[in-house]
Amino acid sequence: MEQSIYRSHILVCGGTGCVSSGCKEVQEALKDELKEKDLRDEVKIVETGCHGFCEKGPIMVMYPEGVFYCEVTPEDMEELVEEHILKGRTVERLLFTEPTSDDTIPSYTDIDFYSKQQRVVLSNCGKIDPEEIEEYIAKDGYEAVGRVLTNMEPQEVIDEVKDAGLRGRGGGGFPTGLKWQFAADEDSDKKYVICNADEGDPGAFMDRSLLEGDPHRIIEGMIIAGYAMGADEGYVYVRAEYPLAIDRLQKAIDQAEEYGLLGENLFDSGFDFKLQIKKGAGAFVCGEETALMASIEGKRGMPRPRPPFPAQKGLFGKPSNINNVESFANVPYIMREGADAYNSIGTEGSKGTKVFALTGNINNTGLAEVPMGITIEEIIYDIGGGITEGKDFKAVQIGGPSGGCLTQEHLDLPIDYDSLIEAGAMMGSGGLVVMDEDTCxxxxxxxxxxxxxxxxxxxxxxxxxxxxxxxxxxxxxxxxxxxxxxxxxxxxxxxxxxxxxxxxxxxxxxxxxxxxxxxxxxxxxxxxxEDNCPAGVCEELTGDYYVIDEDTCIGCTACVDVCPVDVISGEQGEAHVIDEEGCITCGACAETCPVDAISQA
Incomplete structure (x- = not known):
């Protein structure tokens, strides 16, 4: 029988980001080191889902201290075991360093990237093993569905979701409870619940991380939705490019069936619900409801005119309801904690939290969950740590290909459905791409x-x-x-x-x-x-040579040293000059200049 008491738990992030940066190799090296030190029965390694801070992977959190180690390598494991496990000393060089202050922070709860968030949907991600149903149950998992099936009528469930103010997290922000009501009001011998996990926006990985890190949460949300609408069958439509998410979701479905949480007569309520996965081929258009349903039916994924709407005539011609991953992930919290607890978060018209994928020219890339109404500036500078290399912020693309670019003047804009649309953007699924001054x-x-x-x-x-x-x-x-x-x-x-x-x-x-x-x-x-690209990005519109601003140049000679054709002249401490006729526009001088005195003519 496996020992259940350990002197230490080591949580290793096993999301796709950390897998790609070598977390599997780190785990193997850690296991070998624990074996060598005869600590296998005293230290437990737990592979979690995405911890969120993808920029700093591979990530490890050491408990009971809660020390956060980042960018670890297999070569670090000997020192970590020796110093931290055996001697109780923190390995300073592996701690997170704030990009704006150079301060090292041992506990992840003190890191701005985490401390500025409000995690509802992501509350389990990075904290439990997503492949063990017992760990989800230990975190109050399936309590909500048990309460719903044994104590509530379907209409009461829908009313609770309406009262919570939950709106769709996949793009348009349609009221979720109202959408459920439409499907519930249809009279049919068969209905379907569908989870849209066809996440295709460039720079977006919210749904993937949820499925990898807390798959049972989505299953629980779908069971509740099925009960509320009178549907006994569900599909999760997920793109085939997400193999880890698919694998963990399938394991979660199998475990739920084994525990009697999927299948027939759930909680002795007489309600049946089965769930299966449909792999998509990666067509972005299949994020649209009717195209998605066509793909499940084996047809080419193409949208059709509406009406009839999916709630009237959807999958296989039967009433159907489609929500995205994050929408379903909110449901267990609402049913467990109550509508009042949920709608106390956010703004008047946008309740709850929103998960964003932070990417682009930002110091802290990764996954962040924030309350609706937070400003763009707070996300970029407090959570994201500001712009890389100390450059100026220029714009943020929010809402993916369907969204829009917002500027410096929008930094104090609250992030909610209505404010973003008024500014010419949209919430979308939650991609947030930050751009600096050098972006065209x-x-x-x-x-x-x-x-x-x-x-x-x-x-x-x-x-x-x-x-x-x-x-x-x-x-x-x-x-x-x-x-x-x-x-x-x-x-x-x-x-x-x-x-x-x-x-x-x-x-x-x-x-x-x-x-x-x-x-x-x-x-x-x-x-x-003007035949000019102000950012110097479009090659056909950039100059044929580089020039040095004599007022900015400090005469450090760094550019002289890297010029491959020796066309830069000047004495130490004096402004330098580039011979434009000999310049081959390689850009080495501009990249090297410490004061940004060099630019294309």
């Missing part, structure tokens, strides 16, 4: 439109042809071939596509272009009328 916003718009254009299913002409025409114009502008009338044409195309496309992909595809035109129109004009 025209190129950013081109990147996102290239994505949506390639992901268009081609069913409707406005999206199929319109996004292609817009992309061609953006490619012209970024290659130095922009001309008078291009901006006006982009705006005309954008408005037509938004108003006439069949589904949400086409209706929101122009958003990155429209938002960058609104806030960075001068960059478009510089590309077109």
């Amino acid at each position: 916003m025209v190129d950013v718009a081109r990147f996102f439109l290239d994505f949506t254009q390639s992901e268009s299913c081609g069913k409707c002409t406005p999206c199929r042809e319109g996004t292609k025409r817009m992309l061609e114009i953006l490619e012209k502008i970024t290659s130095g071939e922009g001309e008078e009338g291009d901006i006006a044409q982009l705006e005309r195309l954008a408005e037509n596509i938004k108003s006439t496309s069949l589904c949400g992909l086409g209706q929101t595809a122009p958003n990155p272009v429209l938002s960058t035109l609104e806030y960075f129109r001068d960059e478009y004009e510089a590309h077109i009328y």
Whole structure:
């Protein structure tokens, strides 16, 4: 029988981010070291889901002290076991260092990235073994579904979700309880509950991390939804590119069935519910409800006109309800703690928390859960640790390809559904890409439109042809071939596509272009009328040589040392000069200059 009392527990992050940075090798080295020191029966290793701080993986947390070690390697394990386990001394060099202060912080609860968050959905991620149902149960798992099935009527469940104010976390923010009501009101011999885990936004990994780190939470939410709507069967539609999420979710389903938490007559209530996984082939358009259902049915994933809505005629022609992973993950908390506890978090029109994937030019990339109403500035600077290399913030793309770019003037904007839409963006599923001063916003718009254009299913002409025409114009502008009338044409195309496309992909595809035109129109004009990319990103619009600003140059000679063609001259302590005719524009001097005195002409 396995010993249940240990002198220490070591939690090793086993999310995809840490797996890719070598957590499996770290675990093996740790096991070998514990074996060598005869500590296997005294120290337990627990592989958790995503801890959230992906930037610093592989991550380990040592209990009972709660010491947070980051960027660990297999070579560090000997020292960690010797110093921390055997001698009780913290290994300082492996602690987290705040990027803005250089202070080392032992406890993860004191790190701003974690302490500024409010974790509801992610409360178990990084703390339990997602492959052990007992650990989920120990954290009050399946208590909510037990209470629902033994003490509540279906309509009471729906009313509780309505009172909580939960809105869909997959994009549009439609009230979840109202959506459930539509499906519940339909009279049918068969209904379906579907979880949309087809996360395809560039830079987004919220759903994947939830499925990897706390799969039983999604299962519990779906069982409750099925009971509320009268559905006895559910599907989790997850992209095949998420093998770890699929593996852990399948293990969770198998365990739930073994424990009698899925299947027939749950909690002796007479309610049956079974659940299965459908792997998607990675088409972004299958994030749209009707396209997703078509894919489950074995058809090509293409949207259809509505009405009829999925609640009326959905999967296999039966009433169906679709919510995304994060929406279902909120449900157990609501049913366990009550609607009042949930709607005490957030704003008047946006209740609860939201999980964001922080990526881009930000010091602390990773997964963050914050209360609705927090400002963009708080996320970027308090949780995200500010912009890399001390550069200036320029913009943030929020809401993925369907969202928009917001600027310096929006840093104090509260993050909620209505405020973001008013500013020209949207909540989306929660991707948040931060950009610094060296980002070309025209190129950013081109990147996102290239994505949506390639992901268009081609069913409707406005999206199929319109996004292609817009992309061609953006490619012209970024290659130095922009001309008078291009901006006006982009705006005309954008408005037509938004108003006439069949589904949400086409209706929101122009958003990155429209938002960058609104806030960075001068960059478009510089590309077109001045043959200049202000950020120096678009190669065809950058200068043919580098120049040194004599007022900024400190004469350190660092540029002289790295110039491969020896065209930089100047004495120590004096401003240097670059021979423009001999410059090959390799950029080595600009990258080396400690005071940013060198730029392209």
